[in-house]
Amino acid sequence: TSREKAASIKLMTDQQKEFQELARKFSREEIVPVAAAYDRSGEYPFPIIKRAWELGLMNSHIPEDCGGMGLGIFDSCLITEELAYGCTGVQTAIEANSLGQMPVIIAGNDFQKKKYLGRMTEEPLMCAYGVTEPGAGSDVAGLKTRAEKKGDEYVVNGQKMWITNGGKANWYFLLARTDADPKCPTSKAFTGFIVDADSPGILVGRKELNMGQRCSDTRGITFEDVRIPKENVLIGEGAGFKIAMGAFDKTRPPVAAGATGLAQRALDEATGYALERKTFGKLIAEHQAVSFLLAEMAMKVELARMGWQRSAWEVDNGRRNTYYASIAKAFAGDIANQVASDAVQVFGGNGFNSEYPVEKLMRDAKIYQIYEGTAQIQRLIISREHFGRFKK
């Protein structure tokens, strides 16, 4: 019967459950205990990253012929949510690898894939996605970093900003303008490159001190006459914008999963506290003002989870998931901020204090409304997709 069939459809395969168990165990036992210390010191959590790499929790998208596991987006989202539960600073450092690798995975030729993805599975290396500039974040068309063809090389000049793993990367995915004509359309003016981080002329800026996810390494990078061999061009001159944007369909679901992990952590911490703290003669959890707050937090977390699941499932099944990926990321980013703030509220005065875990969550949550496409850009995308669907 269709009822029996529905009951037998599992949300996750047994293998996916095992992946999730592994990531959960690692996160609770090895990330949670050290997260506060890394937040205070801002030190790059390399020991944890190395451990995650050893356990196979990183670089899950790298194809099998490059030494990776070729996992789908759903599987990697499962892992990402669990790691983010422990600390989104750690998880962002790890996720930046996926973001940097994605252009190579979707657009690299065999030589590029073997060279730059292969090395990531041989040792715990980091990479970075270098698109944003001091003067251009949302408006990618406004990028000024220039790449000029000179013989068999491109010479790059310009500045990138807010590059996660900027100071730790072994190589960067770089988006630069190759067509100087201002009238050239965005879809043809930019080129995607793979740049070795030890190329002469790359100046790595200082580690930026941010509001949250403080152990993640974020920097400005200056390119001064950096020479890139033409073999490192992805697809060809002018193909860059599409590649850079195409990566997002696969990286936005994991970002949504990360925000969901943070929200789940905030919910769990707040719930535990509500079941211990007493006021006016009973547990604060028994006061409706608090229990209703927790109920709404739970609603948001569950729906955010379903958001990333849908967007991951769509792309894993070979469909264009832009609409779902944007919705997932926008929603999860927004609710992560709401839920973290509400968690601080449940903790009351204690929540504002650094001895308790929730103020960090509130500081960490904010960036989810900004990076990988701001909350406003997501709404632009969603509205455009929505009208497109409506008109069909």
Added chain:
Amino acid sequence: MSRVLVGVKRVIDYAVKIRVKPDHSGVVTDGVKHSMNPFCEIAVEEAVKLKEKKFIKEVVAVSCGPTQVTETIRTALAMGCDRGIHVEVSGKDYEAMGPLQIAKIFAALAKKEEASLVILGKQAIDDDCNQTGQMTAALLDWPQGTFASEVTIDGEKVKVVREIDGGLETIKISMPAVLTADLRLNTPRYATLPNIMKAKKKKIANMKPADLGVDMVSRVEVLRVDEPPTRLAGVKVETVDDLVAKLKANGTI
């Protein structure tokens, strides 16, 4: 051809709050998180380490119970065991299953698989019996190294450092032997993601106790299960004299 059998038991996860069933016949297991017994994890780790050091060739993970125990065997495979054996026991037999029945099964399997070592956890965290390893050794008439906190293979013998009440005891026993793992024997590894994927291809054989000539009839009947008595609130006293008076009054001193 050196082969090790490792027993892995599926138990209620150590972090779960145990609740007694309303009819006092046992504890609630439906919908409750289960995982591999922590001492069994340590046993698996030790066996896999011995294989990595090339003292043994093959590690076989064994579990007795209903279909769900295959999850536990898969975890053992993901940690590095080569293949698994699922001895199917379900229903009333499973509920009544205890150390004697398991020991009989392991003794039969140890002979059938020509194992050089049987490594078990020292006890399970659900029943805390601490009997299965000892019974298995007795049924096989093999030496036993229980509460092992260090295991070293030396030719045809095994040196075992045992944790005992007075400290540590070192013994040397001949193989084949039964060992039981204590807490400090090792730190179990995570099953890495690639190993979880590889474990899917490893084989798990199915059999029934009857196939091994084992009768599952229990000689033990559980009459009743109760929670420990709730801890009563204490009494606060103002002065040391009050304390002494109260202790005298209730007969403590």
